[in-house]
Amino acid sequence: MGTIFRSLSERIYIKFGHRNFTHSLLFAVLTSGLVLPLKAGNLAVLGILSHILTDALTYVGVPLFWPFNSHFVLLGGKLSFKLWMEITVILLSLGVILLC
Numbered sequence: 860m861g862t863i864f865r866s867l868s869e870r871i872y873i874k875f876g877h878r879n880f881t882h883s884l885l886f887a888v889l890t891s892g893l894v895l896p897l898k899a900g901n902l903a904v905l906g907i908l909s910h911i912l913t914d915a916l917t918y919v920g921v922p923l924f925w926p927f928n929s930h931f932v933l934l935g936g937k938l939s940f941k942l943w944m945e946i947t948v949i950l951l952s953l954g955v956i957l958l959c
Contacts, residue, residue: 878914882922885925887911906952911923912933915931915932915933
């Protein structure tokens, strides 16, 4: 999303940094309200939520309840994504989307 909406992405990054507001439930809810009316809105929401979920599986976690500072970590944060893992997740996600 950041590459598609680069200008907006850069502004959000300058204001909030990485893995802050954009990785929270508040962001997911606000963004859902904007994208759900669009043709592929459901897929965009699915992408946002799955991104937050997979980042919660890493040791850094996500600020799920931003603006509160505690980071939410799933399964002990033992997941460390390598490029091949990211590609696998993307391909599996695309397969699910195509089946729906």
